[in-house]
Amino acid sequence: MTWEMGFVLFVVLLMMFALVKEIARADIIVFVALVIFLMSGILTPQEALSGFSNEGMMTVALLFIIAGAIQKSGVVNQALSRMLGTPKASGIRSLFKLLIPVSGVSAFLNNTPIVVTLTPIVKEWCTKHKISPSKFLIPLSYASILGGILTLMGTSTNLVIHGLMLDRGMDGYSLFTLGLVSLPASILGIIYLVTIGQKILPDYKGMTETIEEQSREYLIEILVHDNYPFLDNPYVGLSVEEAGLRNLEGLYLVGIIRKKERIFPVKNTTKIKVNDRLIFTGLISKIADLQNRKGLQLRTGSEVSLDKLKNGNGGQLVEVVVSHQSSLLYRRLKETHFRSKFDAGVIAVHRNKERIHSKIGDIVLKPGDTLLLLAGVDFTDRAAASNDFYIVTPYKKEDHPLLNRLGDKKAWLAIGTLAAMIGLVSFDVLSMFKAMSMTVLLYLIFKIISADEAKNSIQFNVLLLIASAFGIGEAMFKTGTAEWIADHLIDVADPLGMLGILVLMYLLTSLFTEVMTNNAAAVLMFPIAVETANHTGLEPLAMIILITIAASASFLSPIGYQTNLIVYGPGGYRFTDYIKVGLPLSIIVMVTTIAMLNLFWI
Secondary structure: OOHHHHHHHHHHHHHHHHHHHOOOOHHHHHHHHHHHHHHHOOOOHHHHHHHHHOHHHHHHHHHHHHHHHHHHHOHHHHHHHHOOOOOOHHHHHHHHHHHHHHHHHHOOOOHHHHHHHHHHHHHHHHHHOOOOHHHOHHHHHHHHHHHHOOOOOOOHHHHHHHHHHHHOOOOOOOOOHHHHHHHHHHHHHHHHHHOHHHHHOOOOOOHHHHHHHHHHHOEEEEEEOOOOOOOOOOOOOOEOOOOOOOOOOOEEEEEEEEOOEEEOOOOOOOEOOOOOEEEEEEOHHHHHHHHOOOOEEEOOOOOOOHHHHHOOOOOEEEEEEEOOOOOOOOOEHHHOOHHHHHOEEEEEEEEOOEEOOOOHHHOEOOOOOEEEEEEOOOHHHHHHOOOOEEEOOOOOHHHOOOOOOOOOHHHHHHHHHHHHHHHHHHOOOOOHHHHHHHHHHHHHHOOOOOHHHHHHHOOHHHHHHHHHHHHHHHHHHHHOHHHHHHHHHHHHHHHHHHHHHHHHHHHHHHHHHHHOOHHHHHHHHHHHHHHHHHHHOOOHHHHHHHHHHHHHOOOOOOOOOHHHHHHHOOOOOOHHHHHHHHHHHHHHHHHHHHHHHHHHOO
């Protein structure tokens, strides 16, 4: 081992440790590793920047725009929601009717917006028919993943690997290369989810329902009473900030009830009036601080609830899941200015199915945290312009962006244009990049999506991660680190033959996916897969397909894949639920994938 190999291996291991520990956002961690390789001379500027002009990375950016346009049209998601119908046989038939089209659509569209849009629809349907959402939401996520491994454009990971192959002088994937191997795994996976998986799934209540039932346990009502003359009451006439009610230790002012008026979120400038009912949430043990203040009185036996608090003033309870790309990550809530930024107050934060018992403002947010918000009238518009979280609560009917859109000509034009371009790619008339570029251009010309909407659809942090990861892979190739790792992996698995090598490569990729991100795992494993194939005499394409499927087939944790993260809080799941349901599915996909590779290439 040379010093360059040792240095690259050390930086990569350090990067993986930072990703596992969630020290910062994944894209920042990988970018820092890239800068280290650049500054140390391991990579030239041209090599370090090669990922930023890679065809695969640029195609991912175009697909973000296309997915945003299709989501805006609402045609696909409304059609999928109608598939649920009326529950029969304990909802199994409805589950099957949902998962098949979800998988099909996810083969051609980014599955994240599909799951984001369908999660509140499925939750509402389950509530209406008295079925636990936890029986449907993990299958929804897993079905979208199983669909994503069917085609080149199914996931960003597929396109990233495609771009890496082109950079190495290889032919890359055709549209359905992956489907030749993954289709049997997807079919068997769906069958498992609606039969055995459905029985393993827990029967939980969602976060909103649980919190509404328990709201009296942590909602505190304080009365600004009129036992003092107006001028003597130290709070009447003061703003919330002037009264010292904004930065209380362990308590958070979420709303004010003033006769028939409901005021939320409460601004710093809101004036306090006599007989105002101040609603706090937080640590009940800290209530003595308020009880001792002149002019404030704790109302015992209060009937206040979240349902009563939200009535009036156009407000609503909204459940959101903090995303991987959120600007709120690893910051205390009070540092994010959440209330003023989104016109919503945070009522509670759940993590790992448990409510965090701490002052709301002091909670440091992490990916997958589920927030229950008391949202004002401007929340929907402000949240739509942000990638900070996924909204997983049904919209009010008048605000729902997907209703009554089936007759929209632009919506059908969006679908028709994409279908035509997919046809051209299927017959090798256009490359994927050219076809998607033409699709976006037509969307802009016909005003299916505006330039601002296109920009907001792009997840720039994902692109930064992908582009930076290309440089990490190049450093592993250039220094011989990938070849060194491949040699040692072959030595470990050699007693078990080619089957052992394939299983080891699949498991290693799956492990990286679960603890990091699917794109980072794919880029790290690509050079190792190529060198392993070269040393064993195996067709490189077979080994690359193996790691491509393994990188996307993330079923064992909520953090390995975005769609798993989206349904984590709304389904009320525990971390172990993903292992119970996902482990058999992971084995099915691995065994089926290796069997198909053995049939065609080995």
